[in-house]
Amino acid sequence: MDVIIETKGLTKKVKGKPLVDDINVSIVRGEICGLIGPNGAGKTTIMKLLTGLLVPTSGKVKLNKFDVNKQRKEAMVSVGAIIESPIFFEFMTGRGMLQNLARLHGLNKQERQEKVVEVLSTVGLNGRGDEKISTYSLGMKQRLGIAQALLGDPEIIILDEPANGLDPMGMKELRELILYLNKEKNLTFLISSHLLDELQKICTTLIIIKQGNVLFYGKQDEIYDKSLTNLEDIFIGMMS
Numbered sequence: 001m002d003v004i005i006e007t008k009g010l011t012k013k014v015k016g017k018p019l020v021d022d023i024n025v026s027i028v029r030g031e032i033c034g035l036i037g038p039n040g041a042g043k044t045t046i047m048k049l050l051t052g053l054l055v056p057t058s059g060k061v062k063l064n065k066f067d068v069n070k071q072r073k074e075a076m077v078s079v080g081a082i083i084e085s086p087i088f089f090e091f092m093t094g095r096g097m098l099q100n101l102a103r104l105h106g107l108n109k110q111e112r113q114e115k116v117v118e119v120l121s122t123v124g125l126n127g128r129g130d131e132k133i134s135t136y137s138l139g140m141k142q143r144l145g146i147a148q149a150l151l152g153d154p155e156i157i158i159l160d161e162p163a164n165g166l167d168p169m170g171m172k173e174l175r176e177l178i179l180y181l182n183k184e185k186n187l188t189f190l191i192s193s194h195l196l197d198e199l200q201k202i203c204t205t206l207i208i209i210k211q212g213n214v215l216f217y218g219k220q221d222e223i224y225d226k227s228l229t230n231l232e233d234i235f236i237g238m239m240s
């Protein structure tokens with residue numbers, strides 16, 4: 001199996017208190033993995049540990065077989081992440097911002113222009129690329145964030161609560177974009193969300209955490225039985 005995100009004994013303590021405690025997961029290439037837990041369970045902390053924004057107290061993380069803390073550059077090449085809200089320069093156009101960021105990936109002028117056309121088109125923003133970001137809806141901003149994550153041709157995309165505040169249309173567009181990138185580009189996703197209906201629709205695997213501990217990790221199908229077919233009911237049952 002082609003494991004693309006792997007954690008072993010991943011633990012983060014602050015002043016001796018574990019925020020994340022001994023997490024062991026192996027996410028296989030091509031999965032859409034949902035990360036679920038109540039407020040304060042440790043979802044953002046896990047995502048920050050996965051992307052090297054936090055250093056673990058013990059344990060390790062490998063992205064595409066590279067240790068995030070020892071081989072950071074090699075590990076981070078494979079990941080595009082939006083942890084908490086994406087930050088934009090609202091006075092710039094979507095295209096202008098992406099072209100500036102594409103420079104950081106070492107692309108020359110022509111490559112930058114082509115890459116930006118490609119990612120704007122992938123996220124369905126090609127018609128609005130020359131308008132200021134301040135005029136974009138929240139859904140468009142989320143898709144611009146994904147366009148930004150796609151600039152480096154990642155193999156993994158990590159999204160922290162991407163559907164927060166989106167209206168039903170925005171949610172549908174985001175869902176379809178994630179499914180498109182997963183199926184057509186074979187991108188692996190790790191997505192945290194409180195919107196369990198959305199995760200139920202798209203995830204192949206789930207990680208359910210409570211107080212920094214994993215309560216369930218496996219294929220989404222395995223969590224249901226004949227009488228329990230709704231993720232929200234199962235989640236609430238697990239938390240009580």
Ligand SMILES: Nc1ncnc2c1ncn2[C@@H]1O[C@H](COP(=O)(O)OP(=O)(O)OP(=O)(O)O)[C@@H](O)[C@H]1O
Nearest residue numbers: 014019037038039040041042043044045046192194
């Ligand atoms: N730097 C820090 N120092 C101390 N405690 C922290 C720090 N960062 C986070 N915490 C605590 O760690 C726990 C996990 O926080 P985290 O933000 O990872 O949870 P979450 O599952 O993402 O929550 P939410 O669903 O509300 O976004 C919380 O109790 C939080 O207060």
